Amino acid sequence: MSLPPGFLDELRNRVTLSSVVGRKVVWDMRKSNQAKGDFWAPCPFHQEKSASFHVDDRKGFYYCFGCHAKGDALGFLKESENLSFMEAVEMLAREAGMQMPARDPQAAQKADRRSQLAEVMEEAVKFYRLQYRAGAGQMARDYVSQKRRLSDAAQDRWEIGWAPDSRVALLNALKAKGVPPDLMVDSGVIARGDDGSLYDRFRARVIFPIRDARGRAISLGGRSLDPNARAKYLNGPETELFDKGRNLFNHGPAREAAGKGRPLIVGEGYMDVIAMVEAGFPAAVAPLGTAITEDQLRLMWRISPEPIITLDGDTAGQRAALRVIDLALPLLEAGQGLRFAVLPQGLDPDDLLKQKGAPALQEVLDQALPMVALLWRRETEGRVFDSPERKAALDKSLRMALMKIKDASIRKHYGEDIKELRWDLFRQGRRPARSLDRPFGAPGMSFRPGGRNAKPQAVEPLATTRASMLGSNDGEAAVIELRVSVVLATFCLHPSLIDRHEAQIERMVLGDDMHRHLRQVVLTHAHDHDPETCAARLARAAGPALETLLAHPQIRIQPHIRRPDDSDSAEKCLEMELAKLAAHWGAEAEMREASEDIEGLADEGLTWRISEAARAIRDAEKGPEAARADGVVAPNGVELDREDLDKAQQVWASIDFSRGGKARK
CATH class of the missing domain: 3.90.580.10 (Zinc finger, CHC2-type domain)
Known part of the structure; x- marks a missing residue:
């Protein structure tokens, strides 16, 4: 067969x-x-x-x-x-997943025909090379030598040719070689008019041979020197030899260079690739007159696990990058991704090399961004997120993008990075920002802002119970810290409740390193809906911090802490404690604002605000008040069962805050 x-x-x-x-x-x-x-x-x-x-x-x-x-x-x-x-x-x-072809007795004939077409292409390359060296090619040589600044040796390496301004120059040369008309047309170098006449496809153009990974000439590309030409660049048509979406310019040499450890760089066109290779970046390729296709992406990943896509610093370049992102997301695998190098405004790699040289391009490549950063930029750049509806729209679009990623592990890591960026956008100033274009430090280390080479500094260890407010003699602060601890411990043991309270978790005012660490762990698992494994993964991520909380006696005695399957009690406890904390923090904020205002100009209104804020804090400590005989309503409108409330109040009544939050004997 x-x-x-x-x-x-x-x-x-x-x-x-x-x-x-x-x-x-x-x-x-x-x-x-x-x-x-x-x-x-x-x-x-x-x-x-x-x-x-x-x-x-x-x-x-x-x-x-x-x-x-x-x-x-x-x-x-x-x-x-x-x-x-x-x-x-x-x-x-x-x-x-490929269908085996049916038996084809003519397959051998087709293989022979492909060999014949390749021979026609080689004859065309030779003809255009001769024209380039002859007197008729002077204009082309001036363009390549002076404007493109390519040496004679480089011109020979790339086999640059010249198609004279004639309809039959190549046609007559191939006829003289005895090439049949059907092979001329099927190779793509000769076109057939509506009237059946044959003519040269390339006229008055600088010619660039296109070779496959094996080095065979499969098509030609032509660059017009006429500024009024309808198409500056022209590729040969798709033929039995040439499929634009399945080949790359400079594929073979780039594969060899990448195999020796050189980074694979993806440019936009022939001259970008030629300029980069001649400047010392040998593993450079380009798509052939089309946007990058899925097959070309797979070819790139076979050459290098992380190609660098160079983007012209204009709107068209940015749009091209966004199309590549949507194409690449479903194809991502572990160790297989893309990075994007954004060039200065208005410059392509060839322009940048001419103006500033190879070091400037190397600097741009060193600062290449991971694909998740470009994805985030696409969804957020130029938009304002000043309302819950706009934030929800952003979350929806990001979720839809991440759902395209088939690899569960990669999807999880993308989600974690997006969550960090989202936090920085919506809560800027509340915690240090994490930049995706700088390498992360080792565990226990963080990087100061200031560039790729900033020196790492040690992160302060998590606060222990003794050092936290749980062990202090400040009764009011101990109450708040203990409530925060109960809430965080509840989320860690009942991760199914995280999703519905995510916004409240983000708004929590935390002053303790341990609590901030646990909140980040909880938020990281906000959208993990696998109940069988989420709790175990969350507990491992929380580590000693969670063990410290669960060791405290007033947390350990909570019914839903002792019985992790009691989700109803956990939900009621969360509603009550989050309502109290929200009321307390809101009143504190009002008092701070009023106190700052009163320093400038005191009046009765400001003093009333302070007294009302103090009263709100006292009311928050009392908890929800009775609304009817069989139930109570919290300040946030949540209805609680009277029996459950009584149990919770008994727990809080057992705490002697003058003894640092220890239970009364």
């Missing part, structure tokens, strides 16, 4: 070699570099203890330095499963 052209290439693009080999070996993670697609393991073909079997995901080949076995994914399946070639293809196609 013959396979159609391109089937095996598509199959190899869809399945990584490491995923095939990984079913038969155990990787040596000390020697492997997963981010670079470099894997080592003991050879599955002969008995050994050392890891001498090497898999290179970028190149798609394996090699054993012991028994010298080598091959690709199909070869590995043939050797390890004792399969024929077509059986290995069928197995790999099932894994990749």
